[in-house]
Amino acid sequence: MHIKKNDLVVVLSGRDKGRRGKVLEVQTGRSRVIVEGVNMVKRHVRAGSDPKAPQGGIIEVAAPIHISNVRIVCKHCNQPTNLSTKRMEDGKKTRICKKCKESIDK
Ligand SMILES: [Zn+2]
Structure with missing residues (x-):
């Protein structure tokens, strides 16, 4: 695996195909990466459980995508x-x- 945190990647398939973003996290064991702004999903959070939504409610977070669905973009x-x-x-x-x-x- 060549991709590292903070690399710029482009999404090759799925609903975010063609979108570029920065790698926020690499999950080596699961061969997945989390890319900024890609594969956003809504999460329900309870008050106090997530600093991004201290009152609770619905937040959007980037869900992991498989490493084979992204390719690194050369800077x-x-x-x-x-x-x-x-x-x-x-x-x-x-x-x-x-x-x-x-x-x-x-
Ligand atoms: Zn190049």
């Missing part, structure tokens, strides 16, 4: 892309956009 060439990894001179791994060959971890 250099601004296109959905695949990544490869490369080991840098200092021994650290970096993720490389296969389209423009730039590191997206910079």
